[in-house]
Amino acid sequence: RKEVEQDPGPFNVPEGATVAFNCTYSNSASQSFFWYRQDCRKEPKLLMSVYSSGNEDGRFTAQLNRASQYISLLIRDSKLSDSATYLCVVTTNAGKSTFGDGTTLTVKP
Amino acid sequence: DGGITQSPKYLFRKEGQNVTLSCEQNLNHDAMYWYRQDPGQGLRLIYYSQIVNDFQKGDIAEGYSVSREKKESFPLTVTSAQKNPTAFYLCASSTPGQWDQPQHFGDGTRLSIL
Numbered sequence A: 001r002k003e004v005e006q007d008p009g010p011f012n013v014p015e016g017a018t019v020a021f022n023c024t025y026s027n028s029a030s031q032s033f034f035w036y037r038q039d040c041r042k043e044p045k046l047l048m049s050v051y052s053s054g055n056e057d058g059r060f061t062a063q064l065n066r067a068s069q070y071i072s073l074l075i076r077d078s079k080l081s082d083s084a085t086y087l088c089v090v091t092t093n094a095g096k097s098t099f100g101d102g103t104t105l106t107v108k109p
Numbered sequence B: 001d002g003g004i005t006q007s008p009k010y011l012f013r014k015e016g017q018n019v020t021l022s023c024e025q026n027l028n029h030d031a032m033y034w035y036r037q038d039p040g041q042g043l044r045l046i047y048y049s050q051i052v053n054d055f056q057k058g059d060i061a062e063g064y065s066v067s068r069e070k071k072e073s074f075p076l077t078v079t080s081a082q083k084n085p086t087a088f089y090l091c092a093s094s095t096p097g098q099w100d101q102p103q104h105f106g107d108g109t110r111l112s113i114l
Helices: none
Strands: A004-006 A013-014 A019-026 A030-038 A045-050 A056-057 A061-063 A070-077 A084-092 A097-099 A103-108 B004-007 B010-013 B017-027 B033-039 B043-051 B052-055 B065-068 B074-076 B085-095 B108-111
Touching: A004 A084, A004 A097, A013 A019, A013 B043, A013 B108, A019 A084, A030 A070, A030 B052, A056 A103, A070 A084, A070 B043, A070 B052, B004 B085, B010 B017, B017 B033, B017 B085, B043 B065
Parallel strands: A013 A103, B010 B108
Antiparallel strands: A004 A019, A019 A070, A030 A045, A030 A084, A056 A061, A061 A070, A084 A097, A084 A103, B004 B017, B017 B074, B033 B043, B033 B085, B043 B052, B065 B074, B085 B108
């Protein structure tokens, strides 16, 4: 079993739709959690950190459930420009980061 | 502007040849990382360094070597022992000990076999 697992998708949604991605992790020593966005043939870029209390940044909401060991990303009112691969990243208290394989989102007109 | 610079953007390796990928950062980060990404897959950790003159193997270190002689620089050598080197290589840096701080990435090097 992988340390960090994501549904690979692809998720194909119309503009304006709400879409949610989940990511599960197996290491209970995990300390920090992030969502990155990666466009085709580009480097990953930080989308948002994930805090225990949940956090929101515009149309994006991230949540953490430590008891069930998963994090989620919700995108509301999807835009064409949201089309990308979304990577979840889990960092342990020893500083080692593990990336999920990513979930691909395509937003269609 | 602070950031991470990787070079070259594209690199071709002949069989039996060692090649070195450059990674330089001016973010004053202590920790640096090398990842490999294959098509349709996530990032896999090759090597990481939390401080100058020290580095540790990641999950897929075989066939690779690194050095960390300066805080700003963390070059990766892909040796001839790496039989399947074709991939997208990403360098990152962060501040160790501050686990809520994310990693920052360079824009990557694409390595192919001639």
